[in-house]
Amino acid sequence: MPKPTFFNLPDDKRARILDLAIEEFAAHGYRAASISRLVAAAGIAKGSFYQYFDDLDDLYHTLLHLGGEQKARYLQATPPPDPAMSPFDYLRWMLRGSVGFEVANPRLARIAYQALMGDGPAEGFVTEMRAALMTFYRAMLARGIEYGHLDPGLDLDAAAFVLTSTLLPLSQYLLSRIDLEPEDLVRPGGPHAAEIEALFDGLLHILEHGMGLHAPEKATHHG
Amino acid sequence: MPKPTFFNLPDDKRARILDLAIEEFAAHGYRAASISRLVAAAGIAKGSFYQYFDDLDDLYHTLLHLGGEQKARYLQATPPPDPAMSPFDYLRWMLRGSVGFEVANPRLARIAYQALMGDGPAEGFVTEMRAALMTFYRAMLARGIEYGHLDPGLDLDAAAFVLTSTLLPLSQYLLSRIDLEPEDLVRPGGPHAAEIEALFDGLLHILEHGMGLHAPEKATHHG
Amino acid sequence: MPKPTFFNLPDDKRARILDLAIEEFAAHGYRAASISRLVAAAGIAKGSFYQYFDDLDDLYHTLLHLGGEQKARYLQATPPPDPAMSPFDYLRWMLRGSVGFEVANPRLARIAYQALMGDGPAEGFVTEMRAALMTFYRAMLARGIEYGHLDPGLDLDAAAFVLTSTLLPLSQYLLSRIDLEPEDLVRPGGPHAAEIEALFDGLLHILEHGMGLHAPEKATHHG
Amino acid sequence: MPKPTFFNLPDDKRARILDLAIEEFAAHGYRAASISRLVAAAGIAKGSFYQYFDDLDDLYHTLLHLGGEQKARYLQATPPPDPAMSPFDYLRWMLRGSVGFEVANPRLARIAYQALMGDGPAEGFVTEMRAALMTFYRAMLARGIEYGHLDPGLDLDAAAFVLTSTLLPLSQYLLSRIDLEPEDLVRPGGPHAAEIEALFDGLLHILEHGMGLHAPEKATHHG
DNA sequence: TATGAATGAGCTTTCATTCAT
DNA sequence: CATGAATGAAAGCTCATTCAT
Numbered sequence: 031m032p033k034p035t036f037f038n039l040p041d042d043k044r045a046r047i048l049d050l051a052i053e054e055f056a057a058h059g060y061r062a063a064s065i066s067r068l069v070a071a072a073g074i075a076k077g078s079f080y081q082y083f084d085d086l087d088d089l090y091h092t093l094l095h096l097g098g099e100q101k102a103r104y105l106q107a108t109p110p111p112d113p114a115m116s117p118f119d120y121l122r123w124m125l126r127g128s129v130g131f132e133v134a135n136p137r138l139a140r141i142a143y144q145a146l147m148g149d150g151p152a153e154g155f156v157t158e159m160r161a162a163l164m165t166f167y168r169a170m171l172a173r174g175i176e177y178g179h180l181d182p183g184l185d186l187d188a189a190a191f192v193l194t195s196t197l198l199p200l201s202q203y204l205l206s207r208i209d210l211e212p213e214d215l216v217r218p219g220g221p222h223a224a225e226i227e228a229l230f231d232g233l234l235h236i237l238e239h240g241m242g243l244h245a246p247e248k249a250t251h252h253g
Numbered sequence: 254m255p256k257p258t259f260f261n262l263p264d265d266k267r268a269r270i271l272d273l274a275i276e277e278f279a280a281h282g283y284r285a286a287s288i289s290r291l292v293a294a295a296g297i298a299k300g301s302f303y304q305y306f307d308d309l310d311d312l313y314h315t316l317l318h319l320g321g322e323q324k325a326r327y328l329q330a331t332p333p334p335d336p337a338m339s340p341f342d343y344l345r346w347m348l349r350g351s352v353g354f355e356v357a358n359p360r361l362a363r364i365a366y367q368a369l370m371g372d373g374p375a376e377g378f379v380t381e382m383r384a385a386l387m388t389f390y391r392a393m394l395a396r397g398i399e400y401g402h403l404d405p406g407l408d409l410d411a412a413a414f415v416l417t418s419t420l421l422p423l424s425q426y427l428l429s430r431i432d433l434e435p436e437d438l439v440r441p442g443g444p445h446a447a448e449i450e451a452l453f454d455g456l457l458h459i460l461e462h463g464m465g466l467h468a469p470e471k472a473t474h475h476g
Numbered sequence: 477m478p479k480p481t482f483f484n485l486p487d488d489k490r491a492r493i494l495d496l497a498i499e500e501f502a503a504h505g506y507r508a509a510s511i512s513r514l515v516a517a518a519g520i521a522k523g524s525f526y527q528y529f530d531d532l533d534d535l536y537h538t539l540l541h542l543g544g545e546q547k548a549r550y551l552q553a554t555p556p557p558d559p560a561m562s563p564f565d566y567l568r569w570m571l572r573g574s575v576g577f578e579v580a581n582p583r584l585a586r587i588a589y590q591a592l593m594g595d596g597p598a599e600g601f602v603t604e605m606r607a608a609l610m611t612f613y614r615a616m617l618a619r620g621i622e623y624g625h626l627d628p629g630l631d632l633d634a635a636a637f638v639l640t641s642t643l644l645p646l647s648q649y650l651l652s653r654i655d656l657e658p659e660d661l662v663r664p665g666g667p668h669a670a671e672i673e674a675l676f677d678g679l680l681h682i683l684e685h686g687m688g689l690h691a692p693e694k695a696t697h698h699g
Numbered sequence: 700m701p702k703p704t705f706f707n708l709p710d711d712k713r714a715r716i717l718d719l720a721i722e723e724f725a726a727h728g729y730r731a732a733s734i735s736r737l738v739a740a741a742g743i744a745k746g747s748f749y750q751y752f753d754d755l756d757d758l759y760h761t762l763l764h765l766g767g768e769q770k771a772r773y774l775q776a777t778p779p780p781d782p783a784m785s786p787f788d789y790l791r792w793m794l795r796g797s798v799g800f801e802v803a804n805p806r807l808a809r810i811a812y813q814a815l816m817g818d819g820p821a822e823g824f825v826t827e828m829r830a831a832l833m834t835f836y837r838a839m840l841a842r843g844i845e846y847g848h849l850d851p852g853l854d855l856d857a858a859a860f861v862l863t864s865t866l867l868p869l870s871q872y873l874l875s876r877i878d879l880e881p882e883d884l885v886r887p888g889g890p891h892a893a894e895i896e897a898l899f900d901g902l903l904h905i906l907e908h909g910m911g912l913h914a915p916e917k918a919t920h921h922g
Numbered sequence: 923t924a925t926g927a928a929t930g931a932g933c934t935t936t937c938a939t940t941c942a943t
Numbered sequence: 944c945a946t947g948a949a950t951g952a953a954a955g956c957t958c959a960t961t962c963a964t
Contacts, residue, residue, distance in 0.1 A: 035947075035948065038947090038948085039948090058284075059284055059372065061281075061282055061284040061285040062284040062285070064932085064933070064934095065933080065934065065935090066932075066933065066934080074949085074950090075949060075950045075951060076934090076935085076950085076951070076952095077935090077936080077937085077949070077950055077951065077952095078948075078949060078950070080934095080935070080936080081947085081948065081949075085934075085935085086934085140371075143371075144370075144371055144372075147367075147370040147371065147372075148367060148370070148372075149282070149367075149371075149372060184455075184459075185451070185452070185454070185455025185456075185458070185459075187452065187455065188452055188455030188456045188458075188459060189455070189459060191419070191423075191426055191456070192415075192419050192456065192459055192460075195418045195419045195421075195422050195423075195426075196414070196415050196418045196419060198418075199418055200414075200418075202371075203414055203418075207410075228408070229408070229410060229411055229414075231408070231411075232407075232408025232410065232411030232412070233408075233411045233414070233415065235408070235411075235463070236407075236408075236411060236412060236415055236460075236463035236464055237415075237459075237463060238463075239462050239463045239464075240458070240459035240460060240461075240462045240463025240464070241459055241462075241463070258923070261923090287957085287958070287959090288958080288959060288960090289957075289958065289959080297924085297925090298924060298925045298926055299925080299926060299927090299959090299960085300923095300924070300925055300926065300927095300960095300961085300962080301923085301924060301925070301926095302959095303959095303960075303961085304923065304924070304925095308959080308960090309959085481944070484944090504730075505730055505818070507727075507728055507730040507731040508730045508731070510936080510937070510938090511937080511938065511939090512936075512937065512938080520945085520946095521945060521946045521947055522938090522939085522946080522947065522948090523939090523940085523941080523944095523945070523946055523947065524944080524945060524946070524947095525938095526938095526939075526940085527944065527945075531938080531939085532938085590816075590817060590818075593813075593816045593817070594809075594812075594813055594816065594818075594871075595728065595813075595817075595818060630901075630905075631897070631898070631900070631901025631902075631904070631905075633898065633901065634898055634900075634901030634902045634904075634905060635901070635905060637865070637869075637872055637898075637902070638861075638865050638902065638905055638906075641864045641865045641867075641868055641869075641872075642860070642861050642864045642865060644864075645864055646860075649860060649864075674854070675854070675856065675857055677854070678853075678854025678856065678857030678858070679854075679857045679860070679861065681854070681857075681909070682853075682854075682857060682858060682861055682906075682909035683861075683905075683909060684909070685908050685909045686904070686905035686906060686907070686908045686909025704926075704927065707926090707927085708927090733953085733954070733955090734954080734955065734956090735953070735954065735955080743928085743929090744928060744929045744930060745929085745930070745931095745955090745956085746928070746929055746930065746931095746956090746957080746958080747927075747928060747929070748956095749955095749956070749957080750926090750927065750928075754955075754956080755955085
């Protein structure tokens with residue numbers, strides 16, 4: 031938790047520090063991030079850092095929380111589909127939102143991704159978030175079964191694992207595959223919008239047929 | 254690339270150094286691994302390290318190559334099924350082999366996993382290996398389509414991505430979920446063999462139905 | 477010397493600051509005492525400290541003076557015996573008083589003791605106080621000779637040195653030897669009152685016979 | 700305990716480092732001694748210090764042990780008097796030796812003195828040494844009683860306390876009183892030899908008469 | 923080849939002190 | 944008078960790397 035001093039800072043200064051901190055962690059990872067480098071980049075005194083934060087860990091957790099809040103706000107900008115409908119519609123909504131946010135905030139996304147992949151301190155926050163993700167997907171799938179959209183014989187553990195493993199690295203994959211500026215990547219009518227939607231289609235098709243109740247006629251999905 | 258000096262070492266000494274290096278990287282990660290700690294643990298002189306390797310990066314890549322070779326040897330111990338048969342039989346073979354190897358070499362597996370997840374130096378090797386994995390899966394899937402086992406409309410990129418993302422973290426997931434000693438985990442008749450096979454079944458079912466040509470009668474997979 | 481600001485403070489606030497300052501110096505010693513820690517404990521602003529004192533040294537000397545005054549007041553509460561009588565009666569009075577005060581104010585006593593033992597700044601104050609102590613004892617001893625209570629051949633320097641060296645650490649010794657709460661230690665009828673009086677007897681006996689004119693019959697002091 | 704590296708150093712370099720370390724601790728005390736200052740003075744790299752010692756504490760204890768050994772060697776150069784004789788003869792021997800050593804090694808003596816006075820880390824070594832001193836004096840006094848040199852009614856605790864308290868700071872007192880170069884102070888025929896012996900006489904007289912069995916005729920000690 | 927002492931840059935952290943509000 | 948943000952010097956300590964033996 032940052033010290034009150036940090037929140038009393040002028041908005042632009044606080045924002046600049048956070049931005050450079052994101053830069054630092056994204057560039058060097060949790061373990062090799064350096065307070066010295068950060069304060070040099072930010073043009074503030076070494077001692078000032080400790081007026082704002084307890085230590086690097088404090089700043090790190092601040093960044094992760096910040097990322098979580100920002101992503102939540104971003105997702106809420108587009109209302110989610112009716113949960114009684116197919117969970118794949120829901121997934122598509124979430125997928126568009128997540129990728130949109132992460133492509134718009136690639137460095138912050140990279141930090142969160144690495145945190146969930148085992149970089150960063152092993153304790154608390156991260157472990158909880160991984161578990162929360164799995165739990166969330168399990169619940170979503172269970173609801174899907176209840177509403178008759180999913181195969182009742184589905185192995186929930188396996189399915190939640192597939193979802194987590196697949197969706198987490200998705201935007202990193204996109205960013206690496208399409209070597210473009212992030213902002214160009216997801217602009218609604220941008221040059222890659224079609225390509226991305228195609229990938230979403232392919233992905234969701236696999237998941238849907240892998241997990242869903244597929245009537246024979248639905249098999250001709252991509253005529 | 255290690256220097257010739259390293260290969261002239263007595264076998265046991267060379268093995269001990271590699272083993273402790275694995276320990277060091279697995280325990281502290283690529284960025285926080287320390288030559289000082291390693292030579293102290295190995296009981297060799299600081300200078301000797303530089304007789305064997307250029308630097309930590311050199312050793313790191315050596316370890317990754319070593320892991321690759323060992324895994325290849327391990328997999329080849331069990332002959333793969335006929336590639337003309339269902340790619341899911343092939344996948345199951347590979348899955349059993351991979352998980353078996355990684356659970357038998359948890360620290361080495363952890364290093365490789367973290368390397369592929371973005372720890373380690375961003376350059377060369379790692380990126381290549383990720384690409385190689387994707388390419389390998391793409392080829393496997395293409396062959397599956399060719400032989401009529403897979404839906405010809407399958408989005409190869411999406412499918413290869415799902416496979417890569419799902420199979421890479423699988424053994425880490427298993428190790429975390431089943432809180433047991435690694436060696437107990439995969440012993441053929443061990444206490445968790447059934448549980449693991451069930452997870453494999455669930456996983457392959459999803460992938461198979463998501464990607465395959467599913468005859469209607471196969472839908473009752475787990476009666 | 478504290479600044480006037482300090483004396484204009486509400487009594488309770490001023491007292492609290494002094495009390496916490498005593499705590500700080502007693503706990504960490506002169507050299508490791510920290511303004512930062514003190515103001516944090518006292519809940520005052522960093523800058524406020526400098527409104528009250530020049531620096532840590534200023535506060536330190538204030539504490540020492542304060543201790544001196546308090547001790548003087550404490551001693552005067554019990555009227556000293558007639559100086560024309562044996563200086564050992566006088567010593568016993570002083571001893572009781574000193575030990576009583578120091579045991580009642582252990583942290584303040586500890587600071588003063590360490591100051592006189594060479595902790596603290598080498599300059600001025602401390603040296604003076606040590607010299608003053610010696611001078612005081614010399615005068616007392618000289619008066620004892622004058623009044624015929626002491627051996628006229630007594631080496632005044634040696635004797636004053638013995639007194640100073642012996643009495644200064646006395647209460648520290650008592651506190652360390654008897655592992656009890658300070659307040660229990662000197663309560664008139666307390667469990668250790670007898671033990672302490674016995675030590676006083678032993679001590680004064682040695683000093684008296686070492687320095688005094690001892691009539692043969694007084695040799696049977698502790699039948 | 701210093702690391703082996705330190706003992707492999709050339710003699711003169713090792714000696715210079717120890718000497719400057721003594722200087723550092725004597726000048727600034729245990730708590731304010733600084734590795735940075737020391738290495739600057741010694742002209743060695745910061746890192747080199749840590750090749751020799753674990754940390755400041757390690758060096759500090761090394762110095763104390765070194766002082767103890769040197770003093771023991773110094774004392775053994777003059778054979779002690781027969782312990783069956785008066786303990787005051789023994790005391791005089793010890794006193795001459797101690798003062799001689801401490802005046803010849805004033806800074807080392809100051810460090811040890813401050814250590815025994817409560818500077819330095821509270822743990823182990825120091826507490827033990829204080830207790831050892833008291834025990835040693837108690838034993839000496841008990842032997843004195845046994846051999847009939849001391850008053851059998853003597854309070855051993857009180858007496859041992861007087862001895863410890865008096866003799867410990869003696870050379871510090873001498874050094875402060877006689878403002879001379881240490882080496883001039885104890886040279887056998889030096890300008891202050893007589894003065895010092897006189898102080899010894901005075902001191903021992905007090906102790907002897909305070910603790911001893913004084914036959915009436917011995918009372919005329921300084922005729 | 924093996925050694926391990928030497929090095930200095932770099933790290934995190936604490937500190938007393940100043941000063942604008 | 945009170946405040947607390949800003950500062951940079953200085954601390955202890957670790958590190959990879961070099962090099963003479």
